[in-house]
Amino acid sequence: MLDYLKPELASLSRSMFQKDFFGLYHGSISAKTDSNRFIINRKDTIFHNMNEDNLLELGHNRDYRWKEASIDAAIHAEIYSQISDAKFISFSMPPYATAYSFNHLVISPQDYFGHLDLKSITIYDPKCFEDWYDRASSEIPQHFLKNGTNIMVIKGYGVYAYSRDLHSMTKALAILEKSCRLLMLGYVTKDQILE
DSSP: HHHHHHHHHHHHHHHHHHHHSOOOOEEEEEEEEETTTTEEEEEOOOOOOOOOOGEEESSSSSOGGGGTTTTTTTHHHHHHHHTTOOOOEEEOOOOOHHHTTTTTTTEEOOOOHHHHHHHHHHOOOOOOSHHHHHHHHHHHHHHHHHHTTTTETTTTEEEEEESSSHHHHHHHHHHHHHHHHHHHHHHHHHHHOOO
């Protein structure tokens, strides 16, 4: 399984970096390999140059490899353990979706594909960033389960997404980012017209 998953995740990560969804060292992507195991990027991964060596397999029991893994590994592990449909998970920071989260409570796409595929997404406010990583591994899976969604936009932080299929997760993130960009361009145009 790792033989085809690692190259696919590495290739997708490079594409997501080019689209500005991942920063040089910010973001994470993983794939479930067994009921208690998953592969995830290392903490020092440079996403534009990601390769198979930047991914490592972890078990849910923390061992020495967890020290090398992404800071998001605990969050991914909790999502996998609580949501059986989660086969792939990503944490990204698409600029338009993240910027849109600053001043809005809900994302209601007005474009055809966003309206058709995403409907409306409530933006989650973590309130306090100081202890966010202490709370994130429990709050993120709870939000997914409570709201019956597989995309979570977190105010000022980024987007968590999961899916049974890597390409459908990527497609949903791309549609979300495009919808937020169009919403922001629409507001700029309205404001310019009113001046």
